[in-house]
Amino acid sequence: IYHAHLTKAQQGQAIQRLAGLRKRLRELHERRPTYQEPPFILIEDPWPTSVTKLTVCNNPDNASFKDIGDFGGCECVGDCFLDSCSNTTGALYGTSES
Numbered sequence: 001i002y003h004a005h006l007t008k009a010q011q012g013q014a015i016q017r018l019a020g021l022r023k024r025l026r027e028l029h030e031r032r033p034t035y036q037e038p039p040f041i042l043i044e045d046p047w048p049t050s051v052t053k054l055t056v057c058n059n060p061d062n063a064s065f066k067d068i069g070d071f072g073g074c075e076c077v078g079d080c081f082l083d084s085c086s087n088t089t090g091a092l093y094g095t096s097e098s
Contacts, residue, residue, distance in 0.1 A: 071087045072086055074086075074087045
């Protein structure tokens with residue numbers, strides 16, 4: 001019987017036992033600190049005058065949407081498509097009330 005997890009762990013342990021590996025890793029950590037201060041401070045570009053920067057929710061018309069319930073977990077492996085994913089049905093939800 002082939003156990004992928006056991007084999008992967010054994011390969012990792014074998015790599016860690018390579019001669020000099022721990023010493024080289026320790027030296028590498030000394031040469032490369034975990035965090036380095038950025039060489040400059042980022043400054044945000046000014047917003048165009050025609051754009052309002054929002055910091056809180058802005059809903060003057062009190063727009064609300066009816067709760068459509070849970071569609072369950074997505075079971076897609078990769079991209080979701082309208083014809084194969086139950087969650088994409090929620091994107092098509094719309095009634096005369098909304």
